[in-house]
Amino acid sequence: MNTTTHTEEQAVSKASTTATGDLSPLQAVIFDWAGTLVDFGSLAPTQIFVEAFASFGVSITLAQARGPMGLSKWDHIYQLLQDESIAAQWQTRFGHSPGNEDVDAIYARFMPMQIAKVGEFSAPIDGAVQTLQWLRDQGLKIGSCSGYPREVLNQLLPQAAAAGVQPDYVVAGDELEAGGRPGPYMALSNVLALAVSDVRACVKVDDTVPGIAEGLNAGMWTVGLSLSGNEVGYSLQEFANAPEDEVNARVASAEAKLKKAGAHYVVRSVIDLPDVLQSIAAEMRAGRKPV
Template structure:
């Protein structure tokens, strides 16, 4: 499946495109709409743990990405090497109270830094415009808590990224990913009549599982997101062979999670949505 360039996307709203089988697309934020490489949360996890004298790698920090941030920290503390560091330093195994303490340290650091990572991923602005021009609603959800989103959303809006509805990772008592709850909250808020007419787009395994558990079509993003993890600058300088190798690993992971489609970035989405619509016209459904 060939990528559609940003320049090509700009002309799509003048073309006759029938997306009528679909009603909405629900996006993740970091690594999907903004923040190429999903850098904002990753680096802050490393810094937050370091304030407790615990060293974690960027790779470890990326592991549970897509979960709510409290759950993310909890999952990191289950990593044997991180738990061993904690036990050595504090003389006991990490507890939920320790998760609370790290989370309390993480939050102000993330709030202060997230605005620096609000730049749209190439093609995102044009794709959102194209979706709305063709009658689709734009939902979104995130592992970010609402306090963090309150800093990110105004910056993203200034750059042309705005959703019709946003659900934060700490807003639902029923829980976050990989459960379907944030995706289904979008369905309710947007007045969608059929979850099978929705597409969930995400760069993480928990985000794909969220869409599948909600009964939606799912699209995984490899290059732009957490699984590859390049900054825009790193990507511009990386050898093609290295890029392709990292993308292949990310694609395999997202495909294994059950994603209906895996593409490199949001710029590829129009082609995917057209294919989904054709499948729906033939009577296919996500669960099929």
């Protein structure tokens, strides 16, 4: 059984030990939501994808549902329908290969299900509240973006704010005409909204490969989160009960995937972010850039 937990006391300690650190010339940190700030394990969207497909008589696994995580939800459904086994089920059931109209149909079924359920997964990940406060104390701006549509975020944000998670800016996956991840557009929307003068003074924090690509494409530093996010996929209860060697193996796999995607740093969760930000700031002062 795994006995390592991230408690609120650890979070306060982590933040307090780095409170005197120099973060110049960093200006902003831009966070993902599920699996990064809230919803340990990024559980809210995963199960709903399974249920939405099941309502059409098509069976997908949790692992398949996690595959395209980080994309906007319409694009996520589109990518799932490109999977050979899922497309074959669709062909058998409906007599044709899945097309955009089918994506629209699943999306229309998915949305009310996700809206109804997302609030159940709004709890902050341990350390998130303290880390956001620490960033504000250091004078950094706090942005955020999500693959969730605005209708879903409208349900999530008030509950997250009540629990202490309230970035300065939020953009949803369906709000920009240019599109979502892996493009840089949501990250750059944060740059504009927060009046950041240099994209290289921003850090994108995310638990998914498309989210890391988003930050890289925007010219930012990137930090991947392994344990708390989609790539490991534990619920808190599963994490508490998992053997340590199993946890370490899953984390190692997630770290390798996020590093392969180009993440400059990978840590287990948001509680570990302050030390990494100090390292990035030191690199910047030494003249290095997030190339």
